Amino acid sequence: MIVAMPLLAFGDVTVNAQLKKGNEQYAKGQYKEAIATYQKIADDGHMSALVYFNLGNAYFKNNDVPSALLYYEKAHKLSPGDEDINFNIQFANQKTTDKVEAPTEFFITRWWHSFILRFSLTTLAVISVLLMITGFALLVVYRFTNSVGVKKASFYAALLIIFLGLGSMFTADRQQQYFDGHHGAIIFSNSVNVKSAPTPTAKNLFLIHDGTKVDVLDNNNGWMRVKLANGSEGWINASDAREI
Numbered sequence: 001m002i003v004a005m006p007l008l009a010f011g012d013v014t015v016n017a018q019l020k021k022g023n024e025q026y027a028k029g030q031y032k033e034a035i036a037t038y039q040k041i042a043d044d045g046h047m048s049a050l051v052y053f054n055l056g057n058a059y060f061k062n063n064d065v066p067s068a069l070l071y072y073e074k075a076h077k078l079s080p081g082d083e084d085i086n087f088n089i090q091f092a093n094q095k096t097t098d099k100v101e102a103p104t105e106f107f108i109t110r111w112w113h114s115f116i117l118r119f120s121l122t123t124l125a126v127i128s129v130l131l132m133i134t135g136f137a138l139l140v141v142y143r144f145t146n147s148v149g150v151k152k153a154s155f156y157a158a159l160l161i162i163f164l165g166l167g168s169m170f171t172a173d174r175q176q177q178y179f180d181g182h183h184g185a186i187i188f189s190n191s192v193n194v195k196s197a198p199t200p201t202a203k204n205l206f207l208i209h210d211g212t213k214v215d216v217l218d219n220n221n222g223w224m225r226v227k228l229a230n231g232s233e234g235w236i237n238a239s240d241a242r243e244i
Helices: 004-027 031-043 049-061 065-078 083-093 107-116 121-144 148-181
Strands: 184-187 191-195 204-209 213-220 223-227 233-237 241-243
Touching: 004 031, 004 049, 031 049, 049 065, 049 083, 065 083, 065 184, 107 148, 121 148, 204 233, 213 233, 213 241
Parallel strands: none
Antiparallel strands: 184 213, 184 241, 191 204, 191 233, 213 223, 223 233
């Protein structure tokens, strides 16, 4: 750990310097240069909602809506409750050709999704750890204190806090399950014929355009089985889309 910590610190300094450079380029209207800088950070494996969000903004300013939506969606997966990210996704979708309307969710389902997507997985993990440590610390107090009042208070408080910690873990698990069940992609080709089977000669079902988000249901020899928000399904060539 002693050997690794300076290396990690050096890495953070490097990333922060690159991020600052990208922000300065963006502020000057140098969007292509900013894209290259942010992309370098992402390609080096630094997954960050902030980096993806800034990269999406730079692509949007460079009039590349599909790429902007791709990185907005990547940012959304890391920070689903961020209002700026969600607003930019909606705003960028207004620039796409296809206006696919999703069916209205039942209010309980809508409330549940809003609840589990309120915080990021990282935040939920930190909350869970802190609550569990606090809960077990209170159990230690309960075990060693001689005061009856403190024993009662620490015991019931520990039970409540541990229960909240388990609830935070459950919420994180449900969020992970949600994103695993909504494995998406963004269409990058100008127009794509969605087919009834994973072959070039299959029947054309409908047409979609660049920037449209689809759920990926299956992959088969270079073909994707996709589903639109309105429930329409079919097969497209995997090269026509990029997975989120």
